Amino acid sequence: MAAHTNTQYSREQRWSLHGMTALVTGGTKGIGYAIVEELAGLGATVYTCSRNEVQLNECLHEWEKKGFQVSGSVCDVASETDRNELANKVSSFFDGKLNILINNVGTNIWKPTVEYTTGDFSFLMKTNLESAYHMCQLAHPLLKASGAANIVFISSVAGVVLLDTGSIYAATKDVNCY
Numbered sequence: 001m002a003a004h005t006n007t008q009y010s011r012e013q014r015w016s017l018h019g020m021t022a023l024v025t026g027g028t029k030g031i032g033y034a035i036v037e038e039l040a041g042l043g044a045t046v047y048t049c050s051r052n053e054v055q056l057n058e059c060l061h062e063w064e065k066k067g068f069q070v071s072g073s074v075c076d077v078a079s080e081t082d083r084n085e086l087a088n089k090v091s092s093f094f095d096g097k098l099n100i101l102i103n104n105v106g107t108n109i110w111k112p113t114v115e116y117t118t119g120d121f122s123f124l125m126k127t128n129l130e131s132a133y134h135m136c137q138l139a140h141p142l143l144k145a146s147g148a149a150n151i152v153f154i155s156s157v158a159g160v161v162l163l164d165t166g167s168i169y170a171a172t173k174d175v176n177c178y
């Protein structure tokens with residue numbers, strides 16, 4: 001009896017995100033950039049954001065040349081107003097439905113704990129943790145409407161074991177927060 005295995009299908013047929021929509025925060029550099037490329041390469045339509053408009057437009061242009069379906073807008077995810085605007089733009093762009101939310105933005109200020117200021121604490125909490133939490137709340141109706149949704153948090157090993165990353169960053173990356 002001939003076995004019907006997946007090997008007869010191409011990678012594209014086995015792993016496809018065609019028809020899927022994704023929001024990736026902080027997609028212009030580093031891990032976020034790689035995630036945008038991977039999702040778009042698998043056929044998803046991706047929306048991303050960053051604070052630097054020039055760099056964002058350069059990335060969008062590159063992705064267009066590669067044939068990827070990627071759009072985006074400027075947003076500082078540490079700002080509640082910006083997050084609300086981002087969610088509205090994403091909702092309009094994807095017609096109220098979102099399959100994948102990737103909370104990627106994260107940053108760090110390294111200091112010994114006794115030297116952190118309340119401003120440092122607030123900045124890191126807003127950028128790394130509050131933004132991801134609020135983006136989930138804002139995206140919730142869009143994710144529900146899509147009928148097939150996933151949320152990914154880009155955490156860090158610093159949230160699991162003691163590393164010399166600074167205590168505030170470690171707290172924002174504690175996997176129990178999510």
Ligand SMILES: NC(=O)c1ccc[n+]([C@@H]2O[C@H](COP(=O)([O-])OP(=O)(O)OC[C@H]3O[C@@H](n4cnc5c(N)ncnc54)[C@H](OP(=O)(O)O)[C@@H]3O)[C@@H](O)[C@H]2O)c1
Nearest residue numbers: 026027028029030031050051052076077078104105106156
């Ligand atoms: N790199 C590592 O070794 C490592 C290890 C473990 C976990 N992580 C986690 O992985 C994630 C990505 O790290 P990365 O190293 O790839 O970062 P990165 O290279 O610094 O890139 C960060 C991206 O997010 C954007 N961004 C930063 N702050 C933003 C804000 N307030 N609002 C909107 N966009 C913002 C940046 O663009 P603009 O600056 O133009 O806004 C950029 O596109 C973070 O959550 C980090 O904690 C990283």
